[in-house]
Amino acid sequence: MDHSRAPLLEALADYHRLGRYGFTPPGHRQGRGTDARVLEVIGRDAFGSDVLANAGLDDRLSRHGYLARAEALMADAVRAETAFFSTCGSSLSVKAAMMAVAGGHDGGLLVPRDSHKSIVAGLIFSGVQPHWITPRWDAEQHFSHPPSPQQVRNAWEEHPDAAGALIVTPSPYGTCADIAAIADLCHERGKPLIVDEAWGAHLPFHEDLPTWAMDAGADVCVVSVHKMGAGFEQGSVFHLQGDLVDPIRLSECADLLMTTSPNVLIYAAMDGWRRQMVEHGHELLGEALRVAEHARRQLEEIPGIAVLDDELLGVEASHDLDRLQVLMDLAGTGASGYQAADWLRQHRRLDMGLADHRRLLATLSLGDDKGTIDTLVDGIRAWREQLTEPTPARIALPSPADLQLESAMLPRDAFFGPVETVPADNAVGRIAAEQLTPYPPGVPVVVPGEVIDRAVVDYLRTGLDAGMNVPDAADARLRTIRVVARA
Numbered sequence: 001m002d003h004s005r006a007p008l009l010e011a012l013a014d015y016h017r018l019g020r021y022g023f024t025p026p027g028h029r030q031g032r033g034t035d036a037r038v039l040e041v042i043g044r045d046a047f048g049s050d051v052l053a054n055a056g057l058d059d060r061l062s063r064h065g066y067l068a069r070a071e072a073l074m075a076d077a078v079r080a081e082t083a084f085f086s087t088c089g090s091s092l093s094v095k096a097a098m099m100a101v102a103g104g105h106d107g108g109l110l111v112p113r114d115s116h117k118s119i120v121a122g123l124i125f126s127g128v129q130p131h132w133i134t135p136r137w138d139a140e141q142h143f144s145h146p147p148s149p150q151q152v153r154n155a156w157e158e159h160p161d162a163a164g165a166l167i168v169t170p171s172p173y174g175t176c177a178d179i180a181a182i183a184d185l186c187h188e189r190g191k192p193l194i195v196d197e198a199w200g201a202h203l204p205f206h207e208d209l210p211t212w213a214m215d216a217g218a219d220v221c222v223v224s225v226h227k228m229g230a231g232f233e234q235g236s237v238f239h240l241q242g243d244l245v246d247p248i249r250l251s252e253c254a255d256l257l258m259t260t261s262p263n264v265l266i267y268a269a270m271d272g273w274r275r276q277m278v279e280h281g282h283e284l285l286g287e288a289l290r291v292a293e294h295a296r297r298q299l300e301e302i303p304g305i306a307v308l309d310d311e312l313l314g315v316e317a318s319h320d321l322d323r324l325q326v327l328m329d330l331a332g333t334g335a336s337g338y339q340a341a342d343w344l345r346q347h348r349r350l351d352m353g354l355a356d357h358r359r360l361l362a363t364l365s366l367g368d369d370k371g372t373i374d375t376l377v378d379g380i381r382a383w384r385e386q387l388t389e390p391t392p393a394r395i396a397l398p399s400p401a402d403l404q405l406e407s408a409m410l411p412r413d414a415f416f417g418p419v420e421t422v423p424a425d426n427a428v429g430r431i432a433a434e435q436l437t438p439y440p441p442g443v444p445v446v447v448p449g450e451v452i453d454r455a456v457v458d459y460l461r462t463g464l465d466a467g468m469n470v471p472d473a474a475d476a477r478l479r480t481i482r483v484v485a486r487a
């Protein structure tokens with residue numbers, strides 16, 4: 001295929017060149033109707049390219065097939081058979097993939113318990129029964145690793161009738177599962193593997209990055225182009241191969257969830273990113289990996305900071321690691337990741353990928369260079385130097401066993417059934433009716449349908465006092481929790 005072409009971008013250039021005008025949405029009319037103060041901040045160009053997808057960029061019957069051609073080029077670029085663009089993030093794509101595989105199927109779906117909240121949302125929408133795959137817990141570091149092939153095998157042995165399996169890899173920390181071995185286990189049973197590869201859009205384009213799900217034999221994978229690629233926020237693609245997932249079912253599930261007004265800016269940026277990756281991705285990502293290595297070495301020299309690398313890998317840990325995710329353990333400084341992140345934002349105007357009770361993550365991309373890394377290293381060094389006697393609020397960290405809550409109801413039934421709001425202390429022993437998710441990384445500590453225990457209430461409440469963010473709780477301070485009403 002001719003990867004020098006970018007059909008959606010070319011169509012947008014034509015739209016401008018031909019001076020098209022639509023008596024259609026968007027009502028701002030390419031910026032004509034936009035308040036000058038808005039244009040001053042956002043810029044006229046953003047509005048100028050915000051045009052209707054059909055009966056705008058393409059004609060009313062999509063006769064030029066710009067989107068279909070861009071999707072075919074994307075599939076070809078990443079060695080998938082089919083690709084679909086979505087403008088609602090992997091949050092939508094993963095739900096569509098789950099519904100296409102397990103919707104209307106009685107056997108449920110194998111799902112890791114440390115999945116992103118969008119997967120739990122997919123369970124709530126679809127009514128699919130999750131069969132949780134236990135993550136690998138490092139109790140000392142208080143960290144979970146993606147499931148091992150053996151854990152997936154165990155889950156299949158317990159639930160042989162499940163419709164398929166879903167895994168999340170890379171995790172938001174860059175740690176990866178052995179996708180090929182897990183795909184083999186699924187395929188031995190004739191069942192599909194879905195990979196939530198939201199953090200892996202760049203993986204197809206460099207051999208020193210972890211294995212790309214399509215190369216490892218997954219059936220469907222979803223990526224967020226806005227995370228590790230260079231698309232606008234919300235740009236996502238699903239990739240599909242093999243004959244275990246019906247492409248029509250998948251695209252129809254996506255259609256059920258999708259907006260009818262997709263943002264052409266998001267589409268066109270994904271199209272242009274694919275062309276950039278095919279033409280220059282290897283070189284750009286090779287350079288990004290060198291920059292990451294440089295960052296790792298510099299950060300490692302700051303007293304008390306350990307840049308995690310080999311410690312994350314092993315039989316009882318992760319299979320591989322994306323080294324563009326620079327994860328720092330701050331335990332040696334005595335401070336929490338929340339404190340470091342807040343200081344960096346306030347004093348250095350730097351935002352970090354993720355912070356928790358002892359870690360800080362810098363997510364690097366092909367947009368970084370030695371200059372941005374110097375800013376990062378200087379900022380973290382300055383934070384370290386001004387740190388005198390850090391007194392992070394104590395967090396009551398639960399044991400892996402305490403985090404393993406009993407599932408008492410389907411997530412959908414618990415969420416949509418009658419609920420009560422009770423003081424957090426009284427929620428112990430009750431069935432949760434809402435997700436409670438520290439964000440980022442967005443892995444729910446409590447899923448609707450699970451029996452809440454004392455340890456997780458103490459963890460979340462002490463976590464909030466220490467700087468944790470639990471934005472999906474109805475009461476974000478967790479003075480109260482929504483639980484399933486007693487009959």
Ligand SMILES: Cc1ncc(COP(=O)(O)O)c(C=O)c1O
Binds near residue numbers: 088116196
């Ligand atoms: C593992 C994982 N899956 C899915 C998502 C959702 O992706 P998006 O933000 O593109 O909707 C995220 C977001 O952080 C994620 O970390």
